[in-house]
Amino acid sequence: MDESKYQVAFDLILKAGNAKSSSMMAIDLAKEFDFENAKKNLEEAENEMREAHAIQIGMIQQEAQGNPVELNIILVHAQDHMTMAIMAKEIAEQFVDLYETIQELKNK
Amino acid sequence: MRIMLACCAGMSTSLVVSKMIEAAKAQGKDDYKIWAVDQTEIQPQLGEFDVLLLGPQVRHIQRKVRKIVGDDFPMDIIESVAYGTCNGAAVLKQAENLLGVK
Secondary structure (H helix, E strand, O other), X not given: OOHHHXXXXXXXXXXXXXXXXXXXXXXXXXXXXXXXXXXXXXXXXXXXXXXXHHHHHHHHHHHHOOOOOOOOHHHHHXXXXXXXXXXXXXXXXXXXXXXXXXXXXXXX | OEEEEEEOOOOHHHHHHHHHHHXXXXXXXXXXXXXXXXXXXXXXXXXXXXXXXXXXXXXXXXXXXXXXXXXXXXXXXXXXXXXXXXOHXXXXXXXHHHHXXX
């Protein structure tokens, strides 16, 4: 197996996956009203997403230069992870806000 | 030894599995059974595996999975660098260490 052709896909899965994991953990923490750590996790998600986007931009630029990356099912799956990570982060931000509102209402 | 890997769809870990099988064969460990599943297959396959490794991209399910497999079950998140470089031998070693196999 030539693993080098999967390298970029694995990098993308790792970064996007880390971002999604951090986003999901942010929701778990917010549920426990631990907003400090929830927001730390959102920041981590942001950082991981930035790296994931950089990998994606790299592939796009490579293609624009006439040297496209080889398309394979793992790379398609990596893009799945990317989409999931983007969604998870946007939703996690909303959830953290919501739990903050819930805490305020509870304390009234 | 029965090593099960789980991630999202069991797709990327399938590649890791093929590299782990290669590494196991090279070490003469032909009796090892190594396979990958989607995270939802953990509960149904309980009892079929001796050690469980989760892809780093699903580390957020660790708490949920811990409840399924029990507190003392040998389980870990695949080390990020080994996963990212698809290093079968390193992941195999991680599984063996969890079970205390030399």
